[in-house]
Amino acid sequence: MVDLTAIRMILTDKSEIGRAISLYDKFIFWEYSEREILLLGPELVVPRVTRYGTLNDIIRLFAIFHPDIIHDVVNKDRELDITEKTFLNNFYLNGTTL
Numbered sequence: 709m710v711d712l713t714a715i716r717m718i719l720t721d722k723s724e725i726g727r728a729i730s731l732y733d734k735f736i737f738w739e740y741s742e743r744e745i746l747l748l749g750p751e752l753v754v755p756r757v758t759r760y761g762t763l764n765d766i767i768r769l770f771a772i773f774h775p776d777i778i779h780d781v782v783n784k785d786r787e788l789d790i791t792e793k794t795f796l797n798n799f800y801l802n803g804t805t806l
Contacts, residue, residue: 728772729753736760754781758792766799775800 726746729737736756737745750773757765769778782788782796 725772728768732757732761732765732768736765750777750781751785754778754796755785755787755792758788758796766796770799770803775803 723746726748729748730742730745737748740748754769754773757769778796779800782793782800785793788796
């Protein structure tokens with residue numbers, strides 16, 4: 709069971725968000741320079757981390773971005789398949805009880 713309240717620090721400052729994103733493994737954002745990684749938005753980060761990251765990486769997404777932002781990205785994204793979208797939507801709805 710994952711307790712999101714223990715890790716929830718939802719970042720609001722863009723520089724804090726950029727630094728948090730830069731801590732992910734570089735292979736997830738392989739075609740971007742370190743400077744570019746600091747500026748990536750949730751519409752690119754959420755699908756990439758979901759597809760290429762670990763479960764811990766996905767959990768960290770919910771500490772970096774507000775869950776509503778992740779939910780919006782999931783609903784609009786065309787890169788994520790139905791399994792990935794279902795997983796993220798379930799985590800959005802039931803995160804603390806998974």
